[in-house]
Amino acid sequence: MEVSDIIKPENQVFCKTKLMTDNSLSYCPGCGHGTAHNLTMEVIDEMGISEDVIGVAPVGCSVLAYDFMNIDMTQAAHGRAPAVATAISRLWPEKYVFTYQGDGDLAAIGTAETIHACNRGENIVIIFVNNGIYGMTGGQMAPTTLAGMKSSTSPYGRDIETMGSPLKITELIANLPGVYYVSRHAVHTHKHARKAKKAIQKAFENTRLGKGLSFIEIVSNCNSGWKMGPNESNIWMEENMFPYFPLGDIKVDGILKK
Amino acid sequence: MTEEIIIAGFGGQGVLSMGKILAYSAIMQNQEVSWMPSYGPEMRGGTANVTVILSDERISSPYLKIVDTAIILNQQSMDKFEESVKPGGILIYDPNGITAHPTRTDIKIYQIEGTKLASEMGNKKIFNMIILGGYLKVKPVVKLENVIEGLKKSISERYHNLIPLNVEAITMGMNNIVPYKVQEAIFQN
């Protein structure tokens, strides 16, 4: 029996956006990346801008984002996506340029590129997936790893005395005048995903209007890296990640929320 | 014809711009030129020097150890570059601030009181043009009309009203360069 025998067009209720390729995702079952990809592509599809969008993939779990996002993409060196996107946006101001980056890429090795692209107010969208760990290389400590949280390079838990506190890069960049919109979301439930999608849409609308930099953080799980089941990891995320990285708008229309 | 010159002094004396004007003047008479400065912290008031080569042919090395003419504007440069003049070559210097005068007898040496003349003319900035005038008197490698053209090229247009003053300074230099005899100087001392 073929797939087409099971799923007939007339029976189809939901379908993935055509801006997601048919390649099977390289992400672990239960990981939030797939949803974050899908939401981004849905927004681009619904806005009708797929032929005018250029995406920049990072290094990390989502290094292969270009295998799944059916748009023009370039893959950047570790942490350098905001610099790559800067040049693309400067040379093609009429295009929609976005980066899709993880916490190691954006908030550790690429901190300088992140802060300076934000500070220049580049007319781009940054989608930042924060799961508090280095997933691709097998669960090492990230800049956003919570205090006391175990990883393969903080096997006794993150000691903030010697390893520093988890970095709230999003709050940091929200303070930069060049940044127009900053919002933090999650994608582990329908409710959260709907909100996240709205925020992503607002971000690309900002590009359309030439408003400058929009920054969407998605707090996500890493069930493999956290050594948990998917459901367990989502509960852990709600209980531990959300208090430190509270969801919601941080800066809207260039004005900081208090 | 090839003329290899080193101009050396303090940063701020207009060493580099004098070389530049000379180079531009040579371009005006269709010559090949190279202008090779010392660069870096020297710009902040230390010593500065520039090697300028004017030639009818393609110039090979822009950097030289031995030159036809050395124009020396402070003691450090005297210590360093007196030796670099080829036998039979020319050394021109401003005696202001010079404590150890040149001693070579196998080259022609000239003195020009550039610092004093500039202060008498009431404009320290034309110091380098006085020196240039002196040099052109003893070595007329470029014509005055080409120097004026060179000046026009190398200084921005809003300063073109200062060209007559520069020409005056060059003339002043031409009229005030005097041979310096090492033997006599030693005798007098």
Next chain:
Amino acid sequence: MSELKLMKGNEALAEAAIRAGVDGYFGYPITPQTEIIEYLMTERPELRTGMVVLQAESEIAAINMVYGAASTGKKAMTSSSSPGISLKLEGISYLAGAELPAVIVNVVRGGPGLGTIQPSQADYFQSVKGGGHGDYKLYVLAPASVQEMADFVEDAFDIAFKYRAPVLILSDGLIGQMMEKVVLKPQKLRMTNEELIEKNGDWAVTGKKGRERNIITSLDLQSEKMEARVRRLMKKYEQMEKEDLRFEKINCDDAEYLIIAYGSSARISQKAVELGRAKGIKVGLLRPITLFPYPKKALFDLADQVKGILSVELNAGQMVEDVRLSVEFKVPVEHFGRTGGIIHTPEEILEALEQKIIKNGSIRHHKTRESSIL
């Protein structure tokens, strides 16, 4: 219209970039090449041609901006000096891996470390032996005059787009800082986006209008695919060796001794050749204009004619290794060079030729090799 000017090498290169229709320059200040970005910022090329000039937050950001711009098929370049080029090497490796056309300028200063701001040629190995990680090469142009600083910008972009590969212009503080007469080419128009899509649309990421999507990446997790990529790169380099090798022979026809030197050293060595000829020494100069590809064949052939070769470099002995490989030990090959930012004089070079090659001509070269630095 062509224009005759007296310019510094750095300024001539910057002006030539505007005139060559370059789309984007991304840089970070470092002595002795800062005049490039200063000139570009002063000239307002955004008003002249629409060229984008941006001061990046670091050399790393600058090279990655070039990567981004090049991904979209635009003509993009950056410039720096030695320590800054070290920082750019990751990005340069990515450019080579992702097969992107771009131009990088290195106005070399002395090293290692922070070194000195004075001229040097100590980045030869870094330039021609990879520098960054992985199996790649850069097409390397070594200008020896202000005119070549200007001319090589367009040449570099031609090669970069011919092969879709990064090209390095390897200059140094002497060529960058000196002024000479330069004839500037007339202004070339920048390509419009439509022309660019027409020309580079089969690979560049410009938005997938009316075509399948394009992807720029240097990643191939499948080993067979990665090996195919490396082979593709090697093919390009072979073709460069066949079609785009450049060198110049000066006074070589009757030469009994040969000096080989590139860039500023070639200029100074040419004077040493003049001095040597005046003394009755039959010495010639081979000047590699491209350092990769390297004039291996020309050297191999000259080795049958000359009694010895002196490799003159502003470093502790780098290119000399390639000279020895090229001549396959047919004749003695020695190195002469100054370091630390000291520039060798023509007289010193001639003396080195006399001492190391002419006087020791009968001694096998390995016996004199211990000390090659003055």
